[in-house]
Amino acid sequence: MEFEPVWGVPIAMYLFLAGLGGGAFITSAFxxxxxxxxxxxxxxxxxxxxxxxxxxxxxxxxxxKAGFMNPLRFALLLHNxxxxxxxxxxxxxxxEVIALVSAIFEIRNKTVPRWLNRTGVAFGFAVAxxxxxxxxxxxxxxxxxxxxxxxxxxxxxxxxxxASVMLGSLFVxxxxxxxxxxxxKVHFFLPVIELALICAxxxxxxxxxxxxxxxxxxxxxxxxxxxxxLGLITVGLVVPTCIEAYPIYxxxxxxxxxxxxxxxxxxxxxxxxxxxLLRLLIILAALPVTIVS
Amino acid sequence: MARYGMLIDTQKCIGCYTCVTACQxxxxxxxxxxxxxxxxxxxxxxxxxxxEMVPLQCMHCDDAPCQAVCPTGATYTNSDGxxxxxxxxxxxxxxxMAACPYQVRVCNEETxxxxxxxxxxxxxxxxxxxxxxxxxxxxxxxxxxxxxxxxSDISKAIVERGAKPIAGxxxxxxxxxxx
Numbered sequence: 417m418e419f420e421p422v423w424g425v426p427i428a429m430y431l432f433l434a435g436l437g438g439g440a441f442i443t444s445a446f447x448x449x450x451x452x453x454x455x456x457x458x459x460x461x462x463x464x465x466x467x468x469x470x471x472x473x474x475x476x477x478x479x480x481k482a483g484f485m486n487p488l489r490f491a492l493l494l495h496n497x498x499x500x501x502x503x504x505x506x507x508x509x510x511x512e513v514i515a516l517v518s519a520i521f522e523i524r525n526k527t528v529p530r531w532l533n534r535t536g537v538a539f540g541f542a543v544a545x546x547x548x549x550x551x552x553x554x555x556x557x558x559x560x561x562x563x564x565x566x567x568x569x570x571x572x573x574x575x576x577x578x579a580s581v582m583l584g585s586l587f588v589x590x591x592x593x594x595x596x597x598x599x600x601k602v603h604f605f606l607p608v609i610e611l612a613l614i615c616a617x618x619x620x621x622x623x624x625x626x627x628x629x630x631x632x633x634x635x636x637x638x639x640x641x642x643x644x645x646l647g648l649i650t651v652g653l654v655v656p657t658c659i660e661a662y663p664i665y666x667x668x669x670x671x672x673x674x675x676x677x678x679x680x681x682x683x684x685x686x687x688x689x690x691x692x693l694l695r696l697l698i699i700l701a702a703l704p705v706t707i708v709s
Numbered sequence: 710m711a712r713y714g715m716l717i718d719t720q721k722c723i724g725c726y727t728c729v730t731a732c733q734x735x736x737x738x739x740x741x742x743x744x745x746x747x748x749x750x751x752x753x754x755x756x757x758x759x760x761e762m763v764p765l766q767c768m769h770c771d772d773a774p775c776q777a778v779c780p781t782g783a784t785y786t787n788s789d790g791x792x793x794x795x796x797x798x799x800x801x802x803x804x805x806m807a808a809c810p811y812q813v814r815v816c817n818e819e820t821x822x823x824x825x826x827x828x829x830x831x832x833x834x835x836x837x838x839x840x841x842x843x844x845x846x847x848x849x850x851x852x853x854x855x856x857x858x859x860x861s862d863i864s865k866a867i868v869e870r871g872a873k874p875i876a877g878x879x880x881x882x883x884x885x886x887x888x
Contacts, residue, residue, distance in 0.1 A: 422807045481821025483800030492781035492798055501780035501804055555774060556810045705810050707876045708748040708763045 421700050426479040428696035431547045432576065433472030434508065435569055436691065438540035439577015441465035441515055443599070445537045447581075448528065451596050456589035461581040462522040466515035468580070469543070473508065500553055504546045511539040544573030547695075557702035558628035559621050565698070568613040575606035576691035579656075583684040586677060594670045604660040607653045607687065614648075614694075627703040640701050643693060652690015659683035711855040712790040713828055714883035715843070716863050716872050717764055721850035724749075724762035731845030735829050742817050744826045745842060761888065763875065766842075767792060767813050767826035768882035775805035775814060775825075783823075790856075790883065791828045799823055810879055828853075856883060 444461030447454055483489045493505045514536040521528045528536075548566030555561050582603065585593035622632040635644045659679050663671050671677075729745045738744070745766045752761055769792045776784040776792060783798035784805055801821035806814040814825045830841045830853045843851040854863035866872065872885035 419812070422803050480800045480802045481816075481818075482823075483802070483821075485821060486797075486800075489781065489798060489800045492783075493800070494780075495782040495798075496778075496780050499778050499780040499804070501778065501802065505780065550804075551807075553778065554807050556807060556812070704812055705876075705879070707765065707811055707879075708750055709876075 419704055421702070423479075423699050425696065426475045428692065428699050430472040430475045430479070431569070431695040431699075432692045433468045433475070434547055435544045435573030435695075436576045436580055436688075437465045437467075437469035437472065437515065438511065438542075438544040439573040439575065440468060440580050441511075441518070441536050441540040441577070442574060443578045443581045444518075445533050445540075446599065446602075447596065448533060450598055454592050454596060457581060457585045457593050457596065459522045460584040460588065461577070462515070462519045462528075464577075464580050464584065465540070466512060466519050469508065469512050469515060473512070500546065500550045504543075504550055507539055507542040507546050511536070511543045514539060540577075541570065544570045547573075551698070556704045557631075558624040558705065559617075559631045559698060559702040562617070562620065564613060564617045564620070568610065568617060568694075571606055571610050571613060572691050572694055575603065575610060575687055578603045578606070579684040579687035579691075583681065583688070586681050586684070590677060591672075594672070600660065601664060604657065604664055607657045607660075607690075610694075611649075611653050611657075614653075625705065627706055631701055631703045634703070635697060635701050640697055644697055648690050648693045648697060651686045652693055656683040656686045656690070659686075710788050712857040712883070713831060713853070714769070714790075714856040714863060714885065715828075716852040716866055716870075716885045716887065718850045718870070718887040719761050719763050720887060721848040722762045722764060723848055725847060727845050727847055728764060728842035728851070732826070732829075732842050735841055736827065738824070739817070739819060742815050742824055744813070744815065744824065746813060763886070763888075764842075765811055765813050765875065766884070767809075767828075768811055768874070768880065768884045769826075769828060770883065771881035774808040774810065774880060778804045778808040780804065789831060791831060792825075793827065794823065794825065796820075796822045796824075810876070 440461045444458045447458040447461065477484055494502055496502050514532060518528045518532060518536055545566045548569035551560035552562060552565045578599065582593065618632050618635065621628045634640050660683060724747060729743050732744050745764050748763045748765060750761045750763065752759055769790060773786060773792045776786060781798045781800055783795050784792065785795065786792050799822045801816060801823060803816060803823065805823055806816065814823050816823050830843055843853045852863045852866055854861040856864060858864060867885050870887045872887045874882040875886050
């Protein structure tokens with residue numbers, strides 16, 4: 417009997433958007449700290465954060481059909497303090513409120529108070545990390561049941577969050593954005609770290625058990641190989657890294673041409689596609705432990 | 710208070726799926742919701758090879774992983790050790806389905822609620838007419854009873870026939886297999 421994954425595209429999209437929202441807020445907080453004059457870039461992140469998380473939450477509620485049809489049941493979500501999902505609900509709720517309040521501050525051209533900014537960053541990290549812990553505590557799937565996943569999801573969240581802010585900035589306020597050299601450098605390193613973490617995750621998982629080995633094999637050379645190599649590794653990580661590396665390490669100057677603009681746009685889109693595929697592949701490819709041997 | 714459990718003898722199981730349909734009838738389930746699933750295994754090497762059908766259903770684990778992750782408290786363990794679902798609390802997040810290593814929880818697509826084996830034989834104690842997997846099994850491969858009572862038929866059978874949980878100490882399962 418072939419195993420059918422418990423979750424699918426909507427949950428992968430939710431995990432992606434929750435991470436992206438947290439990452440976008442953290443990108444804005446980073447901008448406020450490093451480049452207080454870059455107001456437009458910062459605003460873009462502040463607006464993306466609550467919208468991304470809200471869309472993700474709608475997907476989540478839509479996927480939980482019994483709750484969607486009986487919405488009052490969602491009030492029970494805080495019942496079990498030992499469930500990671502309960503903590504996720506707390507993190508998401510607090511983060512969404514902070515993100516919305518911060519967005520209102522920005523829209524009114526007022527500075528987000530420092531304490532709110534810092535609390536938002538903390539909860540942004542919590543939202544991004546919890547999505548990894550949510551899967552990490554599940555003993556059924558060796559690909560999930562490890563401590564590396566929350567770290568990988570946090571790095572991917574920062575990367576996709578920054579990519580969404582940079583993508584918006586490329587269209588709206590390119591000259592302001594191109595001067596944010598440190599943001600670009602950080603954004604360059606994130607996919608590199610992500611690549612290393614994916615290598616470690618697959619190496620370690622591959623040695624755990626037979627189903628764990630089969631899971632890794634399905635990603636590297638089986639039914640998910642095309643999405644893994646072409647989608648996640650090439651489009652999602654390697655190509656954006658090369659595009660980012662060019663101005664930082666080769667030309668070492670601020671690019672203004674339209675070719676570089678469209679290349680950057682392509683790179684950011686690649687990061688977003690990669691971020692989604694990372695979650696989707698981890699959800700779909702995971703095979704359960706052996707029960708009958 | 711009892712601690713109910715089940716014994717399944719795969720040497721007697723012929724894979725006829727009568728238990729599945731009996732369960733569906735007893736619990737008024739739609740055809741798509743099967744609370745018992747089967748894994749098939751070829752064992753040994755020719756000429757000493759055989760074919761084994763292993764019926765799997767909720768193991769009513771003492772340390773139920775599904776209950777640990779359920780955010781709403783819809784999954785709970787009652788005083789008889791039966792892991793149960795309060796359908797009115799379930800939001801259908803499917804976290805329990807992922808957490809159950811035996812993969813024996815199913816989502817009812819009509820209601821969105823997650824379901825699983827209810828140990829419905831327990832209700833027979835109150836004199837309810839039942840049509841459970843135990844009674845329906847054509848070959849008598851299944852037994853049900855109180856694991857805490859050393860004089861119960863199931864307790865004696867587990868000892869005599871060396872029955873063990875299907876996956877060792879993966880969880881503290883209350884279904885024992887003779888293989």
